[in-house]
Amino acid sequence: MADQASGSSSNPVEERPYGGTPEGPKRVRTRHFQNAKANGIKITGLTSYDMLSARIFDEAGIDFLLVGDSAGNNVFGYDTTLPVTVDDLIPLTRAVAHAVTRAFVVADMPFGSYETDVQDALHTAVRFMKETGAHAVKLEGGRRSAKQIRRIVDAGIPVMAHIGYTPQSEHQLGGHIIQGRGDRGIDDLLADAHAIEEAGAFAVVLEMVPADAAARVTEELTIPTIGVGAGPHVDGQLLVWTDWAGFTTGRVPRFVRQYADLKGVLGEAAQRYKADVEGGEYPGPEHSY
Ligand SMILES: Nc1nc(=O)c2c([nH]1)NC[C@@H]1CN(c3ccc(C(=O)N[C@@H](CCC(=O)O)C(=O)O)cc3)CN21
Ligand SMILES: CC(C)C(=O)C(=O)O
Ligand SMILES: [Mg+2]
Known part of the structure; x- marks a missing residue:
């Protein structure tokens, strides 16, 4: 999401240590998602669950960060997202929201926090906005969640929807x-x-759907589509950062391209550290007082 999407091309060029798109908007807003679709500029998103990864992705110019309930798999060690609670996600979302200066931060509403009732959905969305500094909320479901989406949007909170494969309905x-x-x-x-x-809703995530189906949705909708395993004919892409960075230890979906080997880097570092400590190589004089 670069210049044309910002509506203000006068941003001073600033140095970003990780590259990225310094010419884009100073702070990404929902209108930039809309502008990006209108101008054919692709939107980039990653999940994030902590301050350090959020800072790196923000400085690299990733447009939005989703504090996903995939924290269930990638932070808390569950097999599914189902046990994740609002109280689990609030501190993670706060850490990410406080870390960014440019990226748009989306809080994922966990299973059980919005399906029960429209009032519950609004209550959950308000908690995320009030207690974390996130800029929007996300929830799963199309027609079945339309009432909830409408109620939250009517309260002034942007909603990102999520259809196709919806992990909270795995069973x-x-x-x-x-x-x-x-x-x-x-x-x-x-x-x-x-x-x-x-x-x-201001945008919709399409997860694990055939590329031609995602293309049809993208063509028919005026709001941007964000693909996760939905092929190239969508308005943006989103990946679970631990899958994308080669940090995930379990199975990774086929649609992921791995851009790093964090598992390898950290595993090798841990082995060298252990060897150094056991061999008396660490700490050296420069690490001692
Ligand atoms: N976008 C996304 N959605 C998820 O539900 C999800 C992630 N990422 N990453 C972390 C975990 C790991 N998950 C998954 C999801 C699918 C496969 C998988 O292997 N899928 C097959 C197709 C279905 C199958 O045969 O099981 C594939 O080829 O991608 C693996 C891990 C679920 N979680
Ligand atoms: C994979 C994305 C869409 C998600 O909902 C999550 O990370 O929780
Ligand atoms: Mg999720």
């Missing part, structure tokens, strides 16, 4: 299964997408 969907396949699948996906747009 109903029967595992990590591609959604939106076949005519019936595409019709369902489109109906969900239109319901989300009508309810007032």
Whole structure:
């Protein structure tokens, strides 16, 4: 998301140690998502669960950071996102929101915090906005979540929707299964997408859907689509950062391209550290007082 998306091309050029897009908006807002789609500029997103990774991604010019309930898998060590609570995510979201200067921060609403009732959904969204400094909330579901989306948007809180494969419904969907396949699948996906747009969401995540289905949704909607395993014909991409950085120790979905080998780097560092301590090589005189 670069210059044309900002609406203000007069930002002074500043040095960013990780590269990125210094010419883009000073602070990413929902209108920049809309402008990016209108101008054909791709939006980039990563998850983040802590201050250090958030700072690095923000300085690199990643447009938005999602404090995902995938923290269940990647921080808390659960097999699914289902046990994650609002109280689990609030401190992580606060850490990320306080770390960024440019990136748009999205708080993921965990399972059980919005499906029960429209009032519950609003209460959860307000907690995230009031207690963390996030700029928007995200929730799963299309038609089934439209009432919740409308209520939260009416309260002045931007909502990112999420359809296709929705991990909080893993047991109903029967595992990590591609959604939106076949005519019936595409019709369902489109109906969900239109319901989300009508309810007032500013963007929608499409997870694990065929590229042609994602292209149809992207074409038909006026709000930007953010793909996670949805092929190239979408308005932006999002990945779970620990998958993307080669930090995840378990299975990683096929749609991920791994941009680093953190597991290898840290594993090797730990082995060298152990060897140095055991061999009397660390600490050296320069580390001692
Ligand atoms: N975007 C995203 N959604 C998730 O639900 C998710 C992540 N990332 N990353 C962390 C964990 C790991 N998860 C997953 C999800 C799918 C596969 C997987 O291997 N999927 C197959 C297709 C389905 C299958 O055969 O199981 C694939 O080829 O991608 C692995 C781990 C679920 N979690
Ligand atoms: C994978 C994205 C869309 C997500 O919801 C999460 O990280 O929790
Ligand atoms: Mg999530």
